[in-house]
Amino acid sequence: MLLLAIFNIVYATAHLLVIPVTYIHGFGFCFYSSSFMAGYKYIGYGSLLGYCSLFAQSTILLAYHFIYRYACICKPNWLALIHTKRVIGLLSVAYLSYFGLWVTLLDWFLVIFVCGWKMNEKLRSAEMCSARGYRLQKQLFQALMIQFIVPIILEYIPCTSIFLVPMLGEEINLEWATMCISLYPIFEPLAVIYFVKVGAA
Template sequence: MYYISGFEILYAILNAIVQGHIFSHGPACIFFRNFKHSYFGRAEGFYLLVAYCNSFGLSIALFGVHFIYRYGAVDNVFRKKFLGGKKLLLLFLLPIFYGIWWCLVVAICYRSSSKSDDFMRIPLLENYDTRVEDISYVIIWFYVANDEGILGPKWTTFIGVANLWFMVTSSLVCVIFFGIKCYRKITRALKHSKMSSYYARSIQKQLFQALVLQTLVPVVLMYVPFGVLYVFPMLNIEVGFISTFVTATIEVYPAVDPLPTMFIVDNFRKTILCGCKMPNKKEEVSEAQNRRQTVS
């Protein structure tokens, strides 16, 4: 959880610095920032965008790693065998590896060029009243017209997409596989536990529900919008300003992500709704007695 919280803080800071925008036109989509009133020039702005894209690659791996770690917390055999010692460090380094990997993919496969400048010049002027020379951008350009005006695939873009789908698929497989195993392990443990009271079951149920919803948040706010963003240009469908909704969903993600835990887990929810009201001694004694009676 500390790992994820630290990532979200850094992501929010980087998002405030970059202030990026997404725009789709025909078979291409760009992620850009205006550097006209910025300390960063066009070249520096490009690498700033690449660094921002690092957060997406890191987040993809982070969700899978989170479920692997959660399963290790409930299965001692798995934890000792696969997450002991330096193996745990390797698990935490995996998101960093994914982030660097995605940075390289973006820098190599989605780099802008003079040809892409000419392609995006008029659409940017018409929709944003912005000159292409005043922005830094990365471009996902699926089909390029040849001298005869016939569209042909830009293979570097499709190679980048193949890398993306491998990263997303590997992450989702970990989430689904270890999420199911974690649920079964907890359910089985509660059935054979002497502490299998309503209170214990309720806590485990709340934590698992929070974990599931906390996983659905990035799926809804990041994975699905990015998928839509790739699909329309790949099919050469003009969406224009509609693509800007992706920017909005990405920006609200850090604020929405902690909400499931805050409002599903009873203790957190009561603390928030009661304004951090401290219980008196009589209430503490009464609550402790009720718990003992429930357990017995």
């Protein structure tokens, strides 16, 4: 959760520094910076690339969070493996060796769905060690599901619109898409604040 919180701060800061704008004309679109960086060609271009890479990183971090919660709920013996440097190294190699963005994103979504389904089954069977532990795991699972739904609504649907609308050849104003993407780092942590009540008896 701390990693996601830090990531959201970095993502929001990157958005503030870049202030991305999408312009659609005919069958194409242009993504550019409207911040002070726009006046510096290479810095502006690099900052746009960095900002776009953060989009994919949010999905990877979310999938890793699902794997971690799955290990906590369903396979506690995996926790020792997750905390080793070897696993971090393997994740780094997988993370850096993109052979196709869509294939990678589909793999992460598959991980999210499988881990979410298994966690839900385990929580429904109520085989937890204590009532308090069960409640906490249930709250964390609910927060995680909201953390999954929020990016779909505020990131993936708007970004998909930005990519697909130019194929229609229509000039449609997609300012809403950029605004939705900028709201993601604000709403994502609210799920944790709302759902997880650690001191609840």
